[in-house]
Amino acid sequence: LINQAIIITIASVGMALLLATVTTVVSFLSNLASPIFIIAEFGVLCAIGIIGSFVTMTTFVPACKQIRDNRRLNKGKLLGNEVNNNVSNNRRSKIKTVGEAVLDKTMGSGAVAAERHPIAVIIIVSLITIGAVSIAIQLETTFNFEDFLPDDLEISKDLDYMMSEFGISGGEAEKVNILVKGDITNPEILRDIELTIYNMKDDESVIKNVNEPDVESILSVMKDWATNTSLYGVQDTNYNPDFETLYYSVMTNDGIPSQDATKQDIAYLYKWLYTNPNSISAVQSVLHQTNGNIYDSTVLRISVNVDSNDNEAIDNLYNDLKQDKKSLDDSADEATVTGGSILTKVVMDSLNESQIRSLIITIILSLIVLSIVFWFKWRSVILGLITITPVIFCVAWTLGTMYLLDIPLNMMTITIASLTIGLGITYGIHITHRFLEDLENENSKRHFSNKKTVRCPDCGE
Secondary structure: OHHHHHHHHHHHHHHHHHHHHHHHHHHHHHHHHOOOHHHHHHHHHHHHHHHHHHHHHHHHHHHHHHHHHHHHHHOOOOOHHHOOHHHHHHHHHHOOOHHHHHHHHHHHHHHHHHHHOHHHHHHHHHHHHHHHHHHHOOOOEOOOHHHHOOOOOHHHHHHHHHHHHOOOEOOEOOEEEEEEEOOOOOHHHHHHHHHHHHHHHHOOOEOEEOOEEOEEOHHHHHHHHOOOOOEOOEOOOOOOHHHHHHHHOOEOOOOOEOOOOOHHHHHHHHHHHHHOOOOHHHHHOOEEEOOOOOEEEEEEEEEEOOOOOOHHHHHHHHHHHHHHOHHHHHHOOEEEEEOHHHHHHHHHHHHHHHHHHHHHHHHHHHHHHHHHHHHHHHOOOHHHHHHHHHHHHHHHHHHHHHHHOOOOEOOOHHHHHHHHHHHHHHHHHHHHHHHHHHHHHHHHHHHHHOOOOOOOOOOOO
8 A cells, every 4th residue: 555655656746746857957057058157056056956856755755654654554553644533534524724715715716717717817927928028128237246245244334335435346446457468568559558548538437637547557657757746845756867867768758659669678668667676566566577578468557437336337438448449459469458347247248148048048948858748748749838938927027026126137136047947847847747637537537437338148237
């Protein structure tokens, strides 16, 4: 009896559990398409946990149940509902708790509506989904450092105050960088760096200092050490008269290499700054020197005033800087806009694209798996589509609700799609499988009742 009950149980729910496990694992493993390693890792760990749950629930749990029931039988005890049969069954037959009644009525109302007004239900659900999709596409992806600050720590409150009241992001002023790779002793690259800085004058988000873009570069460092700003007895510690003489023998008053300047001349300026103990720190922050004394890269540090949550402003800044550096694209080996809010925006856009890609992969693979199984077992391909369609609706409803509640997509909520599919598809599989199981039973009863009764000619039975 016990063995038969276990076999019937596994046979009855085993297929549904297997399908739910496969499709859920697929949905979480689709996170491997994400460029963010921690999200891909999250998907893998979830998939491993789901597989482990399936294995233990179909092997370990039945084994424990079998051992326990056999021991009860060996001791002469009754199983399950047979205990206190008279009292328990009489109570169950006479009363039904309020919770059970409400639950049955609530669960049954959906089935009744679907049975009596199927077209109306489909139209209503479809309209809700279309509306959800139309607003979900307006969701923005953000990364806010404040979201990861504990609320109860004093240092977190202070940092949050600085970030909100003083426009400080992550504890320091916002900077955007342009990384330039190539032979930085090339006079043409330095001229293009100056042209790039000049082009920033009309960039709305770039901070201006006396109508000039606030940019720290190798040009500004050299100019600083060649300019004496001592005033009223205050000594300019970043000035050296020897470097001033050397500087103006190579550079013009506008701070760019003269027409007859050579790579050797510029390399000598760099060497002076690198060998002077007072200037080495400043030059190292903007110019890279290899072990072979080759100057292969430099960085432009641009002060900007942009809200890290203002995606439109960040996009405009990013596009402006890419336009400003066009001349560097020709003279340098590589010129890349990066840093701070721009990097976050690019990462968030990449997350959006990867999440859409993961969503499509999950839906397609789940549809294929379900269609194959339903075809071989029930000769129906459309059942796979019917089972997965509600899950697509759920994703749209969830994203639409996020927009209505002003909840943005971020590092935490970006996984909502895979979670929705991974958990929601299980319900669809169980409902479809149960429907088919009951349909088979009903067909079997009808087939048996339609058989003609044959009487025995000898006994008349």
